[in-house]
Amino acid sequence: MIVLLQVHDGHLLAKRFFNSANALSYDSIVKLATFGQDFVWKKKILDIAGNQGSVLDLACGTGILSCMLAARSRSITGIDLTIDYLRLAKKKKSDLFLANGTAELLPYRSGCFDAVVSSYLAKYIDTGMVVQECWRVLRPNGVVVFHDFTYPCGIVGSMWRIYFYILKLAGTFVRSWQAVFDGLDKLVLRTQWVKQTISALKSAGFENIKHTSLTGGTSAIVSAVKPSRS
Numbered sequence: 001m002i003v004l005l006q007v008h009d010g011h012l013l014a015k016r017f018f019n020s021a022n023a024l025s026y027d028s029i030v031k032l033a034t035f036g037q038d039f040v041w042k043k044k045i046l047d048i049a050g051n052q053g054s055v056l057d058l059a060c061g062t063g064i065l066s067c068m069l070a071a072r073s074r075s076i077t078g079i080d081l082t083i084d085y086l087r088l089a090k091k092k093k094s095d096l097f098l099a100n101g102t103a104e105l106l107p108y109r110s111g112c113f114d115a116v117v118s119s120y121l122a123k124y125i126d127t128g129m130v131v132q133e134c135w136r137v138l139r140p141n142g143v144v145v146f147h148d149f150t151y152p153c154g155i156v157g158s159m160w161r162i163y164f165y166i167l168k169l170a171g172t173f174v175r176s177w178q179a180v181f182d183g184l185d186k187l188v189l190r191t192q193w194v195k196q197t198i199s200a201l202k203s204a205g206f207e208n209i210k211h212t213s214l215t216g217g218t219s220a221i222v223s224a225v226k227p228s229r230s
């Protein structure tokens with residue numbers, strides 16, 4: 001059977017944002033740009049999906065989350081669109097099983113993972129397709145976790161707007177990150193990933209769906225469990 005995947009806007013954007021020019025600086029930039037919150041958010045993912053035997057890290061990038069998971073889980077598999085990011089992940093931890101590909105079409109057997117996690121992927125994807133693939137590759141009782149930025153309301157929202165303005169200015173000095181710093185605010189403002197993910201998880205048959213807002217609503221986690229009877 002041949003399955004064709006249509007390239008969508010999220011793919012094009014991700015290809016524009018992440019490339020060989022900014023792969024090496026990614027880890028420092030994510031730490032700086034989130035004021036260290038990235039580590040806190042990833043620890044929350046670990047609290048839900050750590051201690052699982054076999055974990056798939058969707059959009060693993062340079063392997064920050066994969067390496068954190070590796071300390072707690074038996075085997076870590078990662079997949080990402082950007083080959084230069086994957087090369088760095090492999091350098092950090094040579095026993096990660098890595099593949100260059102897309103989260104919408106996973107090159108894995110059905111029912112082979114205990115958990116599927118992702119950090120900063122949800123705003124780039126065809127949510128329905130990715131959730132279907134998560135359902136397919138997860139074992140019964142398997143856990144799925146999506147984490148990404150969200151746009152807060154009220155006073156934190158105003159601070160977030162100022163923050164993105166400063167990020168845009170910074171982009172004029174750091175050329176390899178200009179496209180990201182320029183386009184991230186519109187993307188985060190526009191994305192409906194929390195709503196779409198919850199709805200796709202419900203339609204697919206996932207249970208125990210939970211939504212947790214983090215750091216004043218600047219990011220969120222949506223998690224769910226594939227029921228044991230499936």
Ligand SMILES: C[S@@+](CC[C@H](N)C(=O)[O-])C[C@H]1O[C@@H](n2cnc3c(N)ncnc32)[C@H](O)[C@@H]1O
Pocket residue numbers: 010011014018030058059060061062063064065079080081082085101102103104118119120121124125
């Ligand atoms: C901001 S980075 C996050 C990397 C890593 N998850 C982390 O938390 O550090 C976003 C990553 O998503 C990847 N990506 C975007 N769309 C993707 C897709 N449809 N399938 C696989 N990877 C994707 C990009 O290549 C990039 O490495």
